[in-house]
Amino acid sequence: MRLGDAPIGAAFLALAVAVLWHIRDFPPAPGQPYGPALFPGLIAAGLALASVLLMVSAWRPGVQTSEGQAAGGEGDVRAEAPRWLPFIATVGALVGYVALVDRLGFIITAFLMLCSQFAAYRVRPALIVPVAAVSTLLVHAAFYKLLRVPLPWGLLSGWTW
Amino acid sequence: MEALAAAFQMVFSVQTLVVMVLASLFGLFVGAVPGLTATMATALLVPITFFLPPIPAIAAMVTATAMAIFAGDIPGCLVRIPGTPASAAYVDETYRMTVKGHAETALGVSLVFSVIGGLFGTLVLILAAPALAAAALQFSSFEYFWLVLLGLTCAVFVSGDAPLKGMITLFLGLLLGCVGLENPAAHPRFTFDLPDLLSGVSLIPAMIGLFAVSEVLRFSLDANPLAPVSRQVGSVFRGMGAMMRRYPVQTLRGSSLGTVIGALPGAGADIAAWMSYTISRRFSREPEKFGTGHPEGLVEAGAANNSALAGAWIPALVFGIPGDSITAIVIGVLYMKNLNPGPTIFINNPSSIYAVFLLFIIANLLMLPLGWLCIKVAARLLRTPRNLLMPVILLFCVVGAFAINNSPFDLWILVAAGLLGWFLETHGFPIAPAILGMLLGTMLEEHFIRSMIKADGNLIAFVERPIAAGLALLVLVVWGVSAWLGWRRRRAIT
Numbered sequence: 001m002r003l004g005d006a007p008i009g010a011a012f013l014a015l016a017v018a019v020l021w022h023i024r025d026f027p028p029a030p031g032q033p034y035g036p037a038l039f040p041g042l043i044a045a046g047l048a049l050a051s052v053l054l055m056v057s058a059w060r061p062g063v064q065t066s067e068g069q070a071a072g073g074e075g076d077v078r079a080e081a082p083r084w085l086p087f088i089a090t091v092g093a094l095v096g097y098v099a100l101v102d103r104l105g106f107i108i109t110a111f112l113m114l115c116s117q118f119a120a121y122r123v124r125p126a127l128i129v130p131v132a133a134v135s136t137l138l139v140h141a142a143f144y145k146l147l148r149v150p151l152p153w154g155l156l157s158g159w160t161w
Numbered sequence: 162m163e164a165l166a167a168a169f170q171m172v173f174s175v176q177t178l179v180v181m182v183l184a185s186l187f188g189l190f191v192g193a194v195p196g197l198t199a200t201m202a203t204a205l206l207v208p209i210t211f212f213l214p215p216i217p218a219i220a221a222m223v224t225a226t227a228m229a230i231f232a233g234d235i236p237g238c239l240v241r242i243p244g245t246p247a248s249a250a251y252v253d254e255t256y257r258m259t260v261k262g263h264a265e266t267a268l269g270v271s272l273v274f275s276v277i278g279g280l281f282g283t284l285v286l287i288l289a290a291p292a293l294a295a296a297a298l299q300f301s302s303f304e305y306f307w308l309v310l311l312g313l314t315c316a317v318f319v320s321g322d323a324p325l326k327g328m329i330t331l332f333l334g335l336l337l338g339c340v341g342l343e344n345p346a347a348h349p350r351f352t353f354d355l356p357d358l359l360s361g362v363s364l365i366p367a368m369i370g371l372f373a374v375s376e377v378l379r380f381s382l383d384a385n386p387l388a389p390v391s392r393q394v395g396s397v398f399r400g401m402g403a404m405m406r407r408y409p410v411q412t413l414r415g416s417s418l419g420t421v422i423g424a425l426p427g428a429g430a431d432i433a434a435w436m437s438y439t440i441s442r443r444f445s446r447e448p449e450k451f452g453t454g455h456p457e458g459l460v461e462a463g464a465a466n467n468s469a470l471a472g473a474w475i476p477a478l479v480f481g482i483p484g485d486s487i488t489a490i491v492i493g494v495l496y497m498k499n500l501n502p503g504p505t506i507f508i509n510n511p512s513s514i515y516a517v518f519l520l521f522i523i524a525n526l527l528m529l530p531l532g533w534l535c536i537k538v539a540a541r542l543l544r545t546p547r548n549l550l551m552p553v554i555l556l557f558c559v560v561g562a563f564a565i566n567n568s569p570f571d572l573w574i575l576v577a578a579g580l581l582g583w584f585l586e587t588h589g590f591p592i593a594p595a596i597l598g599m600l601l602g603t604m605l606e607e608h609f610i611r612s613m614i615k616a617d618g619n620l621i622a623f624v625e626r627p628i629a630a631g632l633a634l635l636v637l638v639v640w641g642v643s644a645w646l647g648w649r650r651r652r653a654i655t
Contacts, residue, residue, distance in 0.1 A: 002587065002588065003588060005588075008588060008590075012329055012333075015333075015336075016332075019336060022351070023350075026348060026350070027346075027348060028346075029345060029346035029348075030346075032345075032346075032610075032614060033618065034345075034610050034613050034614065035346050035348070036344045036345070036346040036348040036350055038610070039339060039344070039602075039605075039606040039609065039610070040336065040339045040350065040351075043332050043335045043336055043339070044332075044336070046328070046332050047329065047332035047333070047336070050325060050328045050329045050332060051329065053325055054325055054326070054329065057325065083382070084382075086381040086382070087378060087381040087382050089381070090377060090378055090381045090552075090555065091378070091576075091580070093552070093555070094374070094555070094559070094575075094576045094579065095576060097559055097572070098559075098569065098572040098573060098576060101569075101572075102569065106560075110556055110560075113552070113555075113556060114552050114553065114556060117551075117552035117555070118548070118549065118552060120381075121381070121548035121549075121551070121552065122548065123546070123548050123549055127549070131549060135553050135556065136556075139553075139556055139557065139560060143208075143560050143564060147208070147209070147211075147212045147564065148212075149208075149560070149563065149564040149567065150567055151560070151563075
């Protein structure tokens with residue numbers, strides 16, 4: 001799924017316009033003619049201009065040759081489409097962690113996060129649970145015990161150490 | 162002199178040395194496994210350095226990155242996949258050498274000339290930084306404004322061949338830097354009534370997201386195992402003396418170019434390697450041999466990418482303006498440790514500066530034995546299953562981002578930054594200008610507003626002072642040269 005430069009340019013243009021709209025209500029700094037709206041205004045104006053130039057260049061093919069060559073590297077040459085499951089699993093694991101860690105606690109959430117990703121990345125089934133368990137406990141020990149980061153206990157609050 | 166003695170004491174403490182060895186192993190591992198970059202290594206180290214005293218923290222970062230940039234050459238040589246982007250410039254050349262049976266020469270050149278380049282860059286750092294700091298004491302808001310603008314300009318135009326996209330990500334980074342209370346009027350901007358955003362978008366979680374999480378996301382779309390290494394590697398150091406005698410000009414040229422490019426904000430080891438390899442081919446007496454497995458380009462580019470690491474610290478230490486993405490992260494750590502970069506650190510805390518110099522020298526010397534060890538176990542390293550590694554790295558990112566401020570909101574910043582970084586990179590938008598924008602936006606605005614107030618709106622005042630005028634001229638020159646080059650390229654295409 002690769003979007004062209006034109007829609008992306010349009011999105012940035014929309015962002016710039018939104019910023020300019022938002023800052024029109026900023027109060028001026030007391031006693032000074034240059035307030036908090038000046039700098040974001042200049043940046044948003046620049047962003048708007050650059051976005052328009054990007055959209056224009058997207059409609060004139062062959063001018064910017066490098067934009068299509070993103071950091072795809074080895075993957076570009078393959079004929080098959082990229083596999084979306086690991087990507088979606090990764091994003092899901094991230095969002096799931098942030099949403100659930102306070103309720104379920106670090107150990108459970110991290111374990112589930114690792115297991116789901118290992119499964120999506122096609123790790124050998126025999127390895128999934130042991131590696132996830134060991135990694136979770138190691139990371140927990142390193143950060144909670146050694147570095148004293150207050151990782152949430154959640155459901156396991158009865159078994160803290 | 163007591164500052165130097167104090168520096169020796171800080172650097173040669175057991176804690177620092179142990180940290181350096183561990184960080185070396187970490188850096189070598191990260192560099193040698195394709196898909197893990199040196200910037201990612203630095204980002205992953207931040208949560209740990211958070212809990213270390215300042216000098217061991219800096220030691221960890223300096224050592225890890227020096228090792229990572231060298232170690233990236235190893236998989237490039239053995240399996241034709243660069244371990245870090247800085248090795249991509251000459252990966253074909255090194256692989257050709259391996260195919261011809263000269264893998265140990267390629268790896269030896271890479272190792273020895275990385276050390277030489279790194280030491281050269283360190284020497285320049287030691288000589289140039291204090292001299293620049295003395296000049297920097299003359300700087301007022303006008304000079305700083307132009308300097309930051311020059312830095313941002315270089316980041317856009319030097320770093321890629323899509324400057325328009327670089328400008329867009331720069332503006333995006335600058336906008337993100339505007340979030341919060343930190344502006345001359347102390348008005349909460351773009352906080353949308355979220356108290357977590359009052360101090361702005363947290364820089365470290367954003368950086369971990371942009372550099373580390375986005376890499377994991379990119380890997381998840383292309384999770385192929387690496388080809389196994391089937392070739393034996395002989396004695397790595399044999400013939401290196403002859404190399405040094407055969408290519409002295411290339412060594413010097415590569416190291417100098419690397420240091421200068423490293424010192425340019427936004428341009429780091431990868432750009433140094435590319436430019437150096439291209440220049441090596443252009444000025445070589447045997448250009449037809451390039452691409453067939455010829456060590457000359459390797460000598461020059463291998464020295465360049467390690468010297469760039471040291472060069473990047475010059476503007477970072479003297480002005481607080483990062484020379485590359487790695488020093489952008491390091492500056493964040495320096496601020497956390499109360500070692501605010503700038504000319505005053507040379508006056509108030511010279512022992513810390515001497516310690517940094519010493520750390521660079523030791524890190525580059527350590528590269529010889531540890532790099533050799535890494536080459537020996539390379540075949541085994543490259544068999545590390547990345548599909549097991551990447552999820553664990555992701556977990557590390559998440560916990561690390563949380564550890565900085567113990568704030569769940571930072572985790573959302575991490576996720577958002579990761580997705581944004583992945584999306585931008587996939588569509589050809591460079592990430593480095595965004596980081597520079599976030600880091601330098603506040604600085605740029607502060608100096609701009611302060612200068613405007615001092616000058617009472619009279620824009621001529623921006624170029625009245627000599628240094629300010631000189632810097633303004635440099636900015637115009639960079640803009641002009643880039644525009645001219647871009648116009649020439651466009652004409653060549655049509």
